[in-house]
Amino acid sequence: MSTMSTSENAVLSSRSEVSTKNITCEGKAPSVTTSIISMTFGILSNSLALLILLKSSKRVPLKSKVPFLVFATSLVVTDLLGHLVNGSLVLFVYSWRKNWETFDPRGNVCNLFGTSMVFFGLSPLFLGCAMAIERCIGVTRPFYHSTGLAFRHMRRLLSVIWLVAALVAVLPMVLWRSYGVQRSRSWCFFHLGKPKDWLDVFLPLFFSLLGLLALLFSIVCNTVSSCSLLLSTMHRKHHSRGTSYHIEMICQLLAIMLVSCVCWGPLLIHVIFLSSKDNHEPESDSLLFVVRMATWNQILDPWIYILLRKAVLRKLYLMLQRCSRSKSLQQPVQWKHSFLQSSTSSISRFGPRECRCFDGLLVQNTRMSLSTDSNTEVFHVVTSVWKKC
Numbered sequence: 001m002s003t004m005s006t007s008e009n010a011v012l013s014s015r016s017e018v019s020t021k022n023i024t025c026e027g028k029a030p031s032v033t034t035s036i037i038s039m040t041f042g043i044l045s046n047s048l049a050l051l052i053l054l055k056s057s058k059r060v061p062l063k064s065k066v067p068f069l070v071f072a073t074s075l076v077v078t079d080l081l082g083h084l085v086n087g088s089l090v091l092f093v094y095s096w097r098k099n100w101e102t103f104d105p106r107g108n109v110c111n112l113f114g115t116s117m118v119f120f121g122l123s124p125l126f127l128g129c130a131m132a133i134e135r136c137i138g139v140t141r142p143f144y145h146s147t148g149l150a151f152r153h154m155r156r157l158l159s160v161i162w163l164v165a166a167l168v169a170v171l172p173m174v175l176w177r178s179y180g181v182q183r184s185r186s187w188c189f190f191h192l193g194k195p196k197d198w199l200d201v202f203l204p205l206f207f208s209l210l211g212l213l214a215l216l217f218s219i220v221c222n223t224v225s226s227c228s229l230l231l232s233t234m235h236r237k238h239h240s241r242g243t244s245y246h247i248e249m250i251c252q253l254l255a256i257m258l259v260s261c262v263c264w265g266p267l268l269i270h271v272i273f274l275s276s277k278d279n280h281e282p283e284s285d286s287l288l289f290v291v292r293m294a295t296w297n298q299i300l301d302p303w304i305y306i307l308l309r310k311a312v313l314r315k316l317y318l319m320l321q322r323c324s325r326s327k328s329l330q331q332p333v334q335w336k337h338s339f340l341q342s343s344t345s346s347i348s349r350f351g352p353r354e355c356r357c358f359d360g361l362l363v364q365n366t367r368m369s370l371s372t373d374s375n376t377e378v379f380h381v382v383t384s385v386w387k388k389c
Helices: 002-057 063-095 108-140 142-148 151-174 198-235 240-276 284-307 310-346 352-362 366-371 375-388
Strands: none
Touching (some): 002 063, 002 284, 108 240, 108 284, 151 198, 198 240
16 A cells, blocks of 8 residues: 555655746746737847938938937847847846756856846947937037037947946846846846845945936936927917927937836836845746736837838828818818709700800809809709800
8 A cells, every 4th residue: 555655645746847937938938928019029120220210321411410310229239139138048048948957056147147038128228318418418518518518528428327237237246246137037136035144235236226317317318308398389489380399309218218117117127126125035937927017128219210100100190181171171162062063953854055154154153053052053054054045
C-alpha cells in the first residue's frame, strides 16, 4: 500500500508539473506576441516619423523652428533606439525561457537591461521638457530665442540631457547596487521588494521624482506658451504665417505632454508607492501592466508628428468643408429639379406648337414659377403662354 501511495503521489506530482508548465507556456505566448507587436509597430512608426521630420527640416521657412525640429528628431531617434535595444533584450530573455540562472549567472545582462530601461525612459521625458522650455522662450522672448539659442547650444543641451539620463541609469552600479530581476522574470529594474538599506529606497524614488519633475515643467511651460500665443494672436502681434507655425508646434507639444502623462504617470506613481512601503512585495501583473503602458509612449510619440502636421490638418479641414457644402446644396437642387419636372409634365397635354411657344417663354417665366408653390400660379402661367401662341 505504501508503494502504491508513493507511486500515485509521484504521478500526481508529475501531472501538476506538466500542468504548471503548460500554464506558463500559455501565459508566455501572449507576452512574447505583445512584445513583438509593440516592437515592430514602434520601429515602423518612429522610422516613418523620422523620414517626415528629415523632409520638413530641409524646407524650414522660419529659423525659430530649427531648434524644435532638432529636439523632435532627437526624441524620435531616442524612441527608435529604445525599441530596438529593449525589444532585442526582451526577445533574448524569452528565447532562453526566462531562465536567468543559466544565461546570466553574473547579472551582466540584467544590469544592461535595467540601464537601458532607465535611460530610454528618462530621455524622452527630459527631451519633452526641453522642447516645452524652448517653445516657451520662443513665444514669450522671440528676440532672445533668435539671437541667444544657436545650433551649437542645441547640441550641447542635447548632450547634457543624454548624459544626465545615462548617469541616472548607471548610478546603481556605481553605488555597488545592481539591478534585479522582477517577479515576472521578463525584465530587470530597481529592487522594489523588501529594501535592504536606504539605497533600495533612494534609487527608485530618485528616478520617479526626476520623471515627475520633467512632466511638471512640461505642463507649466506649455500652459504659459499656449496662453501667450492666444493673447498675441488676439492682439495680432505676430504675422499670420509665424503664428500658424507656433500653433502647430504648441499643438504637438500639448499632445506629447498628454501622452507622457497618461503613459508614464502610472509607472512613476506606482514606483513611488512601492518604494515608500516597507516589507511589500510588488505584484508582477500590475507592475508589468504599467511598464507596458510606459512603452506605449515611444509608440504614440511619432504619430503626433505624423498626424498633427499643418498639411494633414489643412486637408482634413478642406474635406469637412466640402462635405458640409455638398450637404447644404443637395436639398435645394433636388427641389428645383422636381418642381420643373412637375411643371413641364403639367403642360405636356398641349401640342407641339404650344410646346415650342412655351419653350421660348420658359426662361422669362422661370423665376415667377419657382417663386410660387401653388397650382393657381402655374395655371396662370400656362394660360398666358396659350394666349400668346
